[in-house]
Amino acid sequence: MTKRREIGFTLIRGFLAILIALLVATLLIFISAEGDGIGEKMEAAGEALKQLLIGPLFRMGKNGTSFELKRLADVFAAMIPTIFTGLSVCVMFSANQFNLGSEGGSMLGAFVAGMIAVYVPMAAGIHPVVAVLAAGVAVAVVMLIPAVLKAKMGVSEMVNSLMLNYIIMYIIKYLMSTHLADKSKGQIQSFPFMETAKIGPIVDNSVFTGAKLTWGFVVALIAVVIVAVFMYRTRWGYSIRMIGINQSFSMYSGMKVGAVVVLSQVLGGFLAGVGGGIEMLGRYPTFSWSALPGYGWTGITIAILAGNNPLYVPLAAFFMAYLSKGCDLMATYAGVPAQLIDIIQGVIFLFFAAEQFMARYRQKLVVKTAQEELQRKNAQSLEEGGAVNV
């Protein structure tokens, strides 16, 4: 197949998967819409859908629709942690390591960065940098557990990383409710972060500050480039991808499979931790999470949408953040529960990952390309006075 057709096919296929998911969503919205009779329900569902699809860009009020920068900035800000978890999952899944620890990883990263922001005074410029790096390193060290167990003993990294998610959550909850809690407050939270540790908005105006669109966004984009270069332009990145494609072949061609298995998970942990740390210092004044944030699961969807290619991660993250914002708006203005996002996410995920989805169409395209090639060759050989292949 020609490259142009390949890209066209991928786009059509992705578009259809999203369309199916939106159809399912529409059906669910219709069912959950308030109103008596089909007509009223239709109207309510239409309103809800409008909020879902164009709400993240436009404010719809009595005096018409108007573009709103604040909502778009919200969407961009929401991409910060999920770009990191998306990259983290990309690296781990590329090596065929189904480590699902990005979820706990981003919580642990947020916790470590938050604690450094509370207890370790430093100069303004380096404080957030040190805190975020420490967060990354802490999670990388924790990810050594499933990674080494997998590499040395063949224990399933999937089960171990899932168990670690729970363990991380409970231990953080324990520390937060006992030793590190700010007992003067009604809810469970840490003492406030030092001013020096906070990550500021890119532009200091009301829109960017309100949306918490911080420098973390720029860092996330830089991380995308670095990870892409690492995966496609370095020896280690090549080994990670090769082991994902064919582990035995990589082993017999002399790659250190165990080391790469560990490396991919440690790197994935580092990225998840950095993402959690940046999110915490950019968005919150104190640490107050009491449950897993869900960034890890979104990260998995993003990695699948991006086909494990780091360069497409921001696009996929934008898409997910846009949908999620749309669902939030729908919950606020149309009364449809925001958890609809989980169902949409699941359906898109299923169709995107389905190899046979539209395989027949793909087959047709391949045949068409081959026939065209044959025709061209025949025409060429006729010109030169040769025989014709039929």
Next chain:
Amino acid sequence: MSNFVSMLLTPEFFFSILRISAPIIFATLAAIVVEKAGFCNIGIEGLMMFSALSGSLVSYYAGSWFWGLLAALVVGVLMSLIMGFFAFQMKTDIVLVGIAINMMGSGGTLFLCKVITNITEGRAMASTTGLITKDLCIPDITIPLVNKIPFVGQVLSGHNLLTYLAFLLCLLTSIMLYKTSLGLNIRAVGENPNAASSVGVSVLKIKYIAMGFSGLMSGFGGAFMSMAYAQGWSLDMVAGRGFIALAAQAMGNGECLGGMLSSLVFGFAQALGIKFSAIGLDSNLASPIPYAVTIIGLVIFAVSRNRKELKKRSSAALEKKASSQA
């Protein structure tokens, strides 16, 4: 310390181990059968969530636990068949199908609960705990005669119907796998699908059956969670039991008896955690105990398996050497 031990040696404690193990046993059976058919279903967690919700809702609306249980089973089987469709026919990686189901099982059940019942607790949460009363739960059963035996009677009698069923199903599943032609086919498909298909076994059909079976078991597990373990469904109530079951399956070496024993180990760990928090340990420190035990258990299992393998290989090498010398 001795005080604590004497607290553990009560019939209530052993009773609670059996009760806590039951959903893990169901989930482990679900994991065992698909593993025998040659693949891994990590969506058990999500299947249990959906079954738990539908079970509690239907039992409320129908006014009877029986219909609730039936609904939980039907939903479990249907969802698992959908998973099978994506995995076998659409060629989605089965791990990814499982992740998708788990994703939907967490937030999606909350969405459905809110939409169907119109109940909201605060702004974000919802649950069906207010709807389910004691008579809508699956009943407990007192075994006559046995309940008169001191200690043992208190441990064994008075359990939920599904708790007994869990242990019974261990036996039945084992018989199904090793004494019936269906079981033989399932194992054959898992061992070597090409060989199975060459003797006329429909690999696809067997895989669907295995998947449906795991959905059925997840349905029992889900129903137990929302209609016996707790009264009513609440968000993320399955709390990783579907994942622990994957570990129990591995530790039990893929056999029903082993899986049951490792489920009991996890049940013990959790019951111990509950006791710890009863004597004043922070519940946030007690709650991760079963998860930590899972990791440790997997490691111990892997070490012993690797050692066995090494022994087997070295003894095979020795034999070879001996035979070549002779």
